[in-house]
Amino acid sequence: MKKILIVEDESLVAHHLKLILNGAGYKVSGIADSVPEALSAIEDQKPDLVLLDIHLKGSLNGIDLAKQLTESNIPFVYLSANFQGTLLEEAKSTLPYGFLVKPFREHDLLTTLDVAFYRYRNSQASRQLQEMELDTKVKEIRALNIDIKQKLMAVARTLQPHVPFDYLNIFIRKAGEGIITSLGFYRIGFDEYQLIGDDEFININGLNHQKLLDIYASMPQIARSGLFNARGFSGLYQDNPLTNIIANTYETTSALFFPVLQNESTTIRYEFYNRKDDSYTRQHITLLSRLQYAISNIFEDCHHSPGKTTPQIVVPAEKQISHVGTQDHALRFDGIIARSPSMLSVLDHIAIVAPVDTSVLILGESGTGKEKIAKSVHALSARKLKPLVIVNCAALPANLIESELFGHEKGAFTGAAERRTGKFELAHKGTIFLDEIGEMPLDLQVKLLRALQEHEIERIGGNSPIKIDVRIIAATNRNLEVEMEEGRFRLDLYYRLFVFPIVVPPLKERPEDIVALIESFIGHYAKKYNKAVTGVTPAVLDKLIDYPWPGNVRELENYIDRSVLLSRDKLITEMYLPKYIHQSTVPEPVGRLKTIEENERDYILDVLKKCNGRIRGANGAAEVMGLPPTTLHSKMKRLGIK
Numbered sequence: 001m002k003k004i005l006i007v008e009d010e011s012l013v014a015h016h017l018k019l020i021l022n023g024a025g026y027k028v029s030g031i032a033d034s035v036p037e038a039l040s041a042i043e044d045q046k047p048d049l050v051l052l053d054i055h056l057k058g059s060l061n062g063i064d065l066a067k068q069l070t071e072s073n074i075p076f077v078y079l080s081a082n083f084q085g086t087l088l089e090e091a092k093s094t095l096p097y098g099f100l101v102k103p104f105r106e107h108d109l110l111t112t113l114d115v116a117f118y119r120y121r122n123s124q125a126s127r128q129l130q131e132m133e134l135d136t137k138v139k140e141i142r143a144l145n146i147d148i149k150q151k152l153m154a155v156a157r158t159l160q161p162h163v164p165f166d167y168l169n170i171f172i173r174k175a176g177e178g179i180i181t182s183l184g185f186y187r188i189g190f191d192e193y194q195l196i197g198d199d200e201f202i203n204i205n206g207l208n209h210q211k212l213l214d215i216y217a218s219m220p221q222i223a224r225s226g227l228f229n230a231r232g233f234s235g236l237y238q239d240n241p242l243t244n245i246i247a248n249t250y251e252t253t254s255a256l257f258f259p260v261l262q263n264e265s266t267t268i269r270y271e272f273y274n275r276k277d278d279s280y281t282r283q284h285i286t287l288l289s290r291l292q293y294a295i296s297n298i299f300e301d302c303h304h305s306p307g308k309t310t311p312q313i314v315v316p317a318e319k320q321i322s323h324v325g326t327q328d329h330a331l332r333f334d335g336i337i338a339r340s341p342s343m344l345s346v347l348d349h350i351a352i353v354a355p356v357d358t359s360v361l362i363l364g365e366s367g368t369g370k371e372k373i374a375k376s377v378h379a380l381s382a383r384k385l386k387p388l389v390i391v392n393c394a395a396l397p398a399n400l401i402e403s404e405l406f407g408h409e410k411g412a413f414t415g416a417a418e419r420r421t422g423k424f425e426l427a428h429k430g431t432i433f434l435d436e437i438g439e440m441p442l443d444l445q446v447k448l449l450r451a452l453q454e455h456e457i458e459r460i461g462g463n464s465p466i467k468i469d470v471r472i473i474a475a476t477n478r479n480l481e482v483e484m485e486e487g488r489f490r491l492d493l494y495y496r497l498f499v500f501p502i503v504v505p506p507l508k509e510r511p512e513d514i515v516a517l518i519e520s521f522i523g524h525y526a527k528k529y530n531k532a533v534t535g536v537t538p539a540v541l542d543k544l545i546d547y548p549w550p551g552n553v554r555e556l557e558n559y560i561d562r563s564v565l566l567s568r569d570k571l572i573t574e575m576y577l578p579k580y581i582h583q584s585t586v587p588e589p590v591g592r593l594k595t596i597e598e599n600e601r602d603y604i605l606d607v608l609k610k611c612n613g614r615i616r617g618a619n620g621a622a623e624v625m626g627l628p629p630t631t632l633h634s635k636m637k638r639l640g641i642k
């Protein structure tokens with residue numbers, strides 16, 4: 001029987017919860033109304049899950065307790081009447097296994113717990129696997145016959161998907177040996193890093209050796225690991241001159257410091273820096289703590305000449321910044337082009353989740369590459385030799401989706417002249433990709449949930465369930481949290497799918513990718529049309545970088561395709577982009593600004609008008625916008641365009 005601790009300061013609510021939980025077959029191991037009481041109850045009773053109110057008696061609140069629960073790896077679900085603004089953000093950052101908003105129904109409570117236990121089991125299994133694999137990899141690196149810098153580079157690459165960084169600084173101080181130095185790894189591609197030794201650091205930042213030594217000497221002792229997100233980060237770099245320089249040069253806004261070895265004479269510290277300001281959580285520290293032994297052993301192989309008394313820079317620096325790594329990630333990831341930090345981190349996520357066999361939810365605007373990502377996850381998984389079945393939920397009329405997904409028996413309904421095998425059965429042992437899952441009708445969401453939970457489906461008109469072994473990858477361009485609030489998407493299904501989310505940023509937020517994609521598409525279409533086109537003029541490039549790309553990569557690809565076909569020169573000299581972009585440079589009229597949805601609606605209406613209302617086919621609105629007609633249809637439906 002699973003044990004649950006209730007941490008709640010309103011005793012009426014706590015006793016009501018206890019009744020429901022006992023009735024549902026859980027054992028309530030205790031009720032606590034403050035953080036200290038909860039901590040001692042956890043110590044005594046070892047609950048399987050904690051149900052946690054945010055507002056508690058005493059000076060500490062539920063979020064303070066949650067941080068400790070995350071560290072001790074005890075799953076918890078928040079329960080509160082008020083989750084507004086920064087409180088919600090703070091609560092989310094503690095990585096809860098569920099949220100319940102008071103007042104709630106009994107059914108919601110039980111579903112949330114069910115989902116929380118499911119997610120916990122799932123994350124435990126994949127976390128253990130990950131930790132074991134990482135530990136083995138680091139040990140293998142130590143055994144390699146390469147120098148210490150190469151070993152550290154290999155460790156940095158291995159850690160990247162798990163503790164993401166744009167810049168990793170390894171700070172080393174061995175007082176007894178007179179060593180004080182640091183080694184930086186700056187990410188410049190999927191598996192590409194610049195190795196920055198002291199000399200490079202001096203050159204890049206306009207310092208000299210003495211100045212760098214002074215900086216090292218003034219570094220504060222940081223004996224414990226720490227997370228420095230957002231405001232914490234500004235506090236950190238005010239006290240730490242090295243961090244200050246790194247933050248300015250590499251535009252980082254968060255950090256995680258982890259001492260691998262720390263005693264009176266020696267400090268070896270990993271300092272992870274990221275451009276995103278909320279990148280690090282306690283789970284990263286927990287993971288590093290588990291790997292600490294393996295990582296610190298690498299440094300045992302680092303021998304320096306004894307007897308040096310004055311601090312000096314000992315890691316021999318390259319004369320030039322070395323580029324280490326491979327450029328072939330596009331091949332590995334099903335042709336996904338990625339150069340921006342945010343897309344590189346999407347590739348990291350693909351590499352982590354592909355082999356784990358868990359559900360994946362891909363979130364992003366239309367045309368950002370969600371389907372490509374789904375294909376890549378499948379291709380890198382153990383199911384790669386089995387089918388990947390793609391279903392576009394938006395393209396099917398509501399009354400046909402069920403039969404499309406689950407199949408039907410002959411005569412199940414009027415028109416069912418033959419038995420039909422559904423997509424789930426076709427995907428047996430493989431993967432099903434449910435594109436535009438936000439469009440799925442509510443009644444079908446229940447059936448999908450059952451397929452996910454029980455691994456079985458039932459054909460329409462059938463009378464026995466069929467066992468299926470299918471991995472689900474779902475994608476949507478909708479905001480599912482809003483869909484849930486408005487009752488169009490089920491909370492329980494959301495949490496089942498949300499086990500591993502991958503968020504794909506819109507193209508306009510990743511200019512580095514625009515450039516890389518242009519290069520790649522020109523190469524592709526020049527070959528396809530046997531043209532000698534090799535690039536675009538600088539003026540066209542500027543125009544392409546400025547354009548807001550509402551149709552994202554698909555739109556960019558369509559324009560390049562057409563331009564290569566029409567181009568008579570080696571360089572593309574003109575690109576006719578839709579007019580409304582140029583309007584964006586005109587000052588906004590005074591008064592209310594339009595919402596993104598209103599702009600999108602106007603844009604679609606404008607294009608439809610120019611295409612005489614035609615959606616499909618050559619020169620139809622869908623083609624002009626670089627969208628599949630089905631996606632345009634669903635956008636029109638959402639925006640109320642008839």
Ligand SMILES: Nc1ncnc2c1ncn2[C@@H]1O[C@H](COP(=O)(O)OP(=O)(O)OP(=O)(O)O)[C@@H](O)[C@H]1O
Pocket residue numbers: 335336337338364365366367368369370371372373435477517553554557628631
């Ligand atoms: N990073 C990328 N590298 C190379 N090609 C890409 C990339 N992202 C998208 N594409 C290309 O852009 C087009 C649209 O991508 P895709 O169909 O995967 O987008 P999507 O997000 O699934 O769109 P929708 O939501 O409309 O279904 C495809 O031709 C795809 O090959």
